[in-house]
Amino acid sequence: xxxxxxxxxxxxxxxxxxxxxxxxxxxxLRKQRGAExxxxxxxxxxxxxxxxxxxxxxxxxxEDVVRPCGLGYMPNAGLQSFREALAKxxxxxxxxxxxxxxxxxTVGAAGALVAFFRAVLEAGDEVLVPSPYFVEYGFYCGHFxxxxxxxxxxxxxxxxxxxxxxxxxxxxxRVILLNSPNNPTGAIYAEEDLNRLATAINELNAxxxxxxxxxxxxxxxxxxFDGVTVPSILAMSPYAIVLGSFxxxxxxxxxxxxxxxxxxxxxxxxxLLAAVTMTNRTLGYVNAPILGQRLAEALVDExxxxxxxxxxRKAMAAILTEAGFxxxxxxxxFYFFPEVPGGDDIAFCQKxxxxxIIAVPGRGFxxxxxxxxxCAVPMEVIQRSAAAFKEACK
Amino acid sequence: xxxxxxxxxxxxxxxxxxxxxxxxxxxxLRKQRGAExxxxxxxxxxxxxxxxxxxxxxxxxxEDVVRPCGLGYMPNAGLQSFREALAKxxxxxxxxxxxxxxxxxTVGAAGALVAFFRAVLEAGDEVLVPSPYFVEYGFYCGHFxxxxxxxxxxxxxxxxxxxxxxxxxxxxxRVILLNSPNNPTGAIYAEEDLNRLATAINELNAxxxxxxxxxxxxxxxxxxFDGVTVPSILAMSPYAIVLGSFxxxxxxxxxxxxxxxxxxxxxxxxxLLAAVTMTNRTLGYVNAPILGQRLAEALVDExxxxxxxxxxRKAMAAILTEAGFxxxxxxxxFYFFPEVPGGDDIAFCQKxxxxxIIAVPGRGFxxxxxxxxxCAVPMEVIQRSAAAFKEACK
Numbered sequence: 001x002x003x004x005x006x007x008x009x010x011x012x013x014x015x016x017x018x019x020x021x022x023x024x025x026x027x028x029l030r031k032q033r034g035a036e037x038x039x040x041x042x043x044x045x046x047x048x049x050x051x052x053x054x055x056x057x058x059x060x061x062x063e064d065v066v067r068p069c070g071l072g073y074m075p076n077a078g079l080q081s082f083r084e085a086l087a088k089x090x091x092x093x094x095x096x097x098x099x100x101x102x103x104x105x106t107v108g109a110a111g112a113l114v115a116f117f118r119a120v121l122e123a124g125d126e127v128l129v130p131s132p133y134f135v136e137y138g139f140y141c142g143h144f145x146x147x148x149x150x151x152x153x154x155x156x157x158x159x160x161x162x163x164x165x166x167x168x169x170x171x172x173x174r175v176i177l178l179n180s181p182n183n184p185t186g187a188i189y190a191e192e193d194l195n196r197l198a199t200a201i202n203e204l205n206a207x208x209x210x211x212x213x214x215x216x217x218x219x220x221x222x223x224x225f226d227g228v229t230v231p232s233i234l235a236m237s238p239y240a241i242v243l244g245s246f247x248x249x250x251x252x253x254x255x256x257x258x259x260x261x262x263x264x265x266x267x268x269x270x271x272l273l274a275a276v277t278m279t280n281r282t283l284g285y286v287n288a289p290i291l292g293q294r295l296a297e298a299l300v301d302e303x304x305x306x307x308x309x310x311x312x313r314k315a316m317a318a319i320l321t322e323a324g325f326x327x328x329x330x331x332x333x334f335y336f337f338p339e340v341p342g343g344d345d346i347a348f349c350q351k352x353x354x355x356x357i358i359a360v361p362g363r364g365f366x367x368x369x370x371x372x373x374x375c376a377v378p379m380e381v382i383q384r385s386a387a388a389f390k391e392a393c394k
Numbered sequence: 395x396x397x398x399x400x401x402x403x404x405x406x407x408x409x410x411x412x413x414x415x416x417x418x419x420x421x422x423l424r425k426q427r428g429a430e431x432x433x434x435x436x437x438x439x440x441x442x443x444x445x446x447x448x449x450x451x452x453x454x455x456x457e458d459v460v461r462p463c464g465l466g467y468m469p470n471a472g473l474q475s476f477r478e479a480l481a482k483x484x485x486x487x488x489x490x491x492x493x494x495x496x497x498x499x500t501v502g503a504a505g506a507l508v509a510f511f512r513a514v515l516e517a518g519d520e521v522l523v524p525s526p527y528f529v530e531y532g533f534y535c536g537h538f539x540x541x542x543x544x545x546x547x548x549x550x551x552x553x554x555x556x557x558x559x560x561x562x563x564x565x566x567x568r569v570i571l572l573n574s575p576n577n578p579t580g581a582i583y584a585e586e587d588l589n590r591l592a593t594a595i596n597e598l599n600a601x602x603x604x605x606x607x608x609x610x611x612x613x614x615x616x617x618x619f620d621g622v623t624v625p626s627i628l629a630m631s632p633y634a635i636v637l638g639s640f641x642x643x644x645x646x647x648x649x650x651x652x653x654x655x656x657x658x659x660x661x662x663x664x665x666l667l668a669a670v671t672m673t674n675r676t677l678g679y680v681n682a683p684i685l686g687q688r689l690a691e692a693l694v695d696e697x698x699x700x701x702x703x704x705x706x707r708k709a710m711a712a713i714l715t716e717a718g719f720x721x722x723x724x725x726x727x728f729y730f731f732p733e734v735p736g737g738d739d740i741a742f743c744q745k746x747x748x749x750x751i752i753a754v755p756g757r758g759f760x761x762x763x764x765x766x767x768x769c770a771v772p773m774e775v776i777q778r779s780a781a782a783f784k785e786a787c788k
Contacts, residue, residue: 001603002602002603002604002605002661002662003603003604004514004605004660004661004662004665004666004669005513005514005662005665005666005669006512006513006514006515006516006538006669007516009512009513009669009672009673010665010669012672012676013665013668013669013672043467045463045466045467046463046466047462047463047466048462049460049461049462049464050459050460050464050465051460052460054456054459054460054465055456055457055459055460056456057456058452058453058455058456058459059452059453059456061452062448062449062450062451062452062453062456063449065444065448065449065452066443066444066445066446066448066449067443068441068442068443068772069439069440069441069645070443070444070645071444071448071644071645071646071647071648071649072439072440072441072645072647072648073437073439073647073648074648107501107650107678107679107680108678108680110678110679110680111678111679112678113678114677114678115678118400118403118537119399119400119403120398120399120400121400122400122401136675136676139676140676140678143512143537143538143676143677144400144537208396209395209396209397210396210397211396211398250465251463251464251465251466252465253465253466253467254465254466254467254468254681254683254684255465255683255684255685256501256679256680256681256683266398267396267398268396268398268399271398271399271404271407272398272399274407275398275399275400275403275404275407278403278406278407279403281530282406282530282533282534282537283508283537283677284501284502284504284505284506284507284508284509284534284679285501285504285505285650285678285679286501286502286504286650287648287650289648289649289650289683289685289686290648290649291649291683291685291686291689292683292685295685378462
């Protein structure tokens with residue numbers, strides 16, 4: 001038997017992700033029931049149209065780019081003008097004065113995560129993450145010998161438990177990875193919990209040769225509802241690194257534009273900036289896509305119509321309550337993460353399939369006994385799913 | 395002393411690339427002499443404007459994308475329509491019938507290289523490359539424990555010496571990496587030399603558990619002059635993998651659109667396609683940028699005005715001949731790689747700087763005693779540099 005691929009990749013392919021499996025189950029379901037009778041809550045592809053201004057910006061770009069180097073290479077950290085615009089916005093959002101030099105444009109938030117992990121991890125280093133969590137994180141650090149250590153948080157609200165995280169810190173810990181608003185739970189971490197974590201890490205780092213970074217993955221930052229605001233971890237620690245993207249806020253997921261920002265007061269700020277700029281280059285990203293950067297620059301203060309997401313959230317909350325699920329209404333992002341009746345997430349998701357509903361089992365996020373529902377689907381689909389949820393819970 | 399970055403990254407940063415150093419020397423030189431008296435042949439940023447049709451395509455895209463998921467995620471291997479268009483073109487270009495499923499859209503050619511290396515390399519695997527070579531290759535495979543082994547080819551023409559490469563094959567060899575038309579030499583490898591290599595690899599692989607791949611990096615494929623055509627290695631071996639980009643052919647370097655194609659007759663074709671699709675996702679690229687893919691799809695049979703590059707090539711050849719350099723006129727790409735008078739490439743490049751000329755020392759490509767000149771600069775710069783080259787050679 002010839003080995004066409006690396007052993008660890010062959011193994012990983014056998015364990016195809018649950019999101020992917022549900023995606024395939026969905027295709028089958030559509031054939032059987034017809035697309036209009038399938039309620040697909042599996043994939044997080046933002047479906048609200050990009051802001052109308054996107055059209056004008058693209059027309060303007062069309063007139064601008066057919067000139068020497070109009071679509072050419074740029075500094076590996078990104079377009080200066082884009083980084084300046086972003087610095088201005090992030091300085092307000094994060095309550096830390098940032099300039100263009102503290103920001104690196106990346107190929108989405110995922111590209112920022114991978115470039116950062118490559119820059120700081122040695123083989124055997126540990127990355128702590130509150131669980132449930134986005135499973136791709138394991139790949140992102142695993143490429144370079146990093147080991148993801150999920151630390152279970154308490155459901156159904158999945159608030160940040162700083163003590164639980166801190167109890168898992170060892171000499172091997174290099175990164176604590178936070179994601180707020182959270183995928184899959186929709187939780188927004190509270191200021192006091194973040195503060196407890198940041199204070200402890202700041203103290204620990206005073207005597208550590210290899211500091212622990214708090215990596216804050218914030219692609220859902222603008223998706224905060226019920227008047228809740230997302231606190232700035234950057235304002236609490238120079239060891240915090242903030243990253244995000246325009247995939248959700250501008251419905252620009254396919255164009256791959258994200259960023260990473262480093263605190264100006266970090267002692268090794270320049271070294272770390274140079275390192276991530278280099279790994280961003282040598283990992284083959286080279287630079288974030290130029291059309292996406294120019295688009296995001298022009299739309300840096302815009303976002304999609306968030307009221308659409310808020311209405312969906314309220315409708316889904318009502319449906320799940322009516323059906324009898326145990327869950328916390330998410331304050332952020334566009335996911336619900338309810339407990340499943342009976343406790344077996346695979347069995348329940350299969351039951352849901354029989355009613356035309358596609359959900360992802362919680363074990364796909366490191367937490368059996370729950371399931372994830374993504375509300376990046378039209379309101380009409382949510383509303384029509386009500387009866388099916390009720391039936392399945394009987 | 396705190397360690398803010400990984401050790402190997404810290405070491406790599408100390409050895410900043412020669413291209414980068416010359417870039418910085420150039421900035422200094424411009425301040426001293428004024429930009430108009432600097433002849434910068436260091437960077438390969440394609441400066442010929444993108445095809446005029448780019449404008450129309452972007453206007454059309456502007457009208458199309460502001461709708462649900464118009465700029466959203468897609469299958470990780472890329473847009474089906476783009477891959478179909480590319481399959482049609484590559485089937486002709488490579489003389490092998492390819493369909494969309496054999497092609498993966500990537501974040502530039504660099505993204506294809508990194509995703510491929512991640513999919514096939516185990517730590518300690520060797521990647522053979524004819525030298526001189528593009529130094530970033532070392533990073534691309536080194537991220538995953540691969541070891542780049544440069545095999546010196548003979549100057550000044552740097553034709554492919556298949557025997558020399560084959561003599562370096564060991565049990566550890568996993569990839570032979572070719573780049574034709576070549577950066578930095580401009581060489582186009584001859585059909586008979588490629589055939590000798592492919593035939594030998596096909597034979598070796600018959601009994602190897604872990605086949606050796608011939609990875610053909612072809613971003614300069616359309617840059618072939620004097621009636622020379624670039625042979626298809628894919629037509630010679632099912633173990634050949636072809637990759638390329640639109641960075642140079644459409645002057646689209648900043649948007650990061652490339653591809654990788656696998657031979658349908660490769661026994662492990664499906665496995666390898668699935669593996670690269672997965673590493674393309676888990677390395678954080680997720681998918682090639684959507685605007686770039688749609689642009690490249692609409693322009694799949696177009697290219698920049700190659701006669702501009704050909705005229706520059708002829709002008710530079712005349713200037714270098716007149717100045718007395720020993721070199722082969724490149725048949726492809728847009729680089730010259732002449733021997734330096736005196737044999738010390740650093741000393742000579744420093745001498746050139748005094749005359750306002752920026753070149754990259756050959757050791758930046760693994761070959762001291764030579765230098766690289768990039769002709770992606772206006773004809774007028776090339777012509778005005780003639781006297782400076784002559785002076786420096788005195």
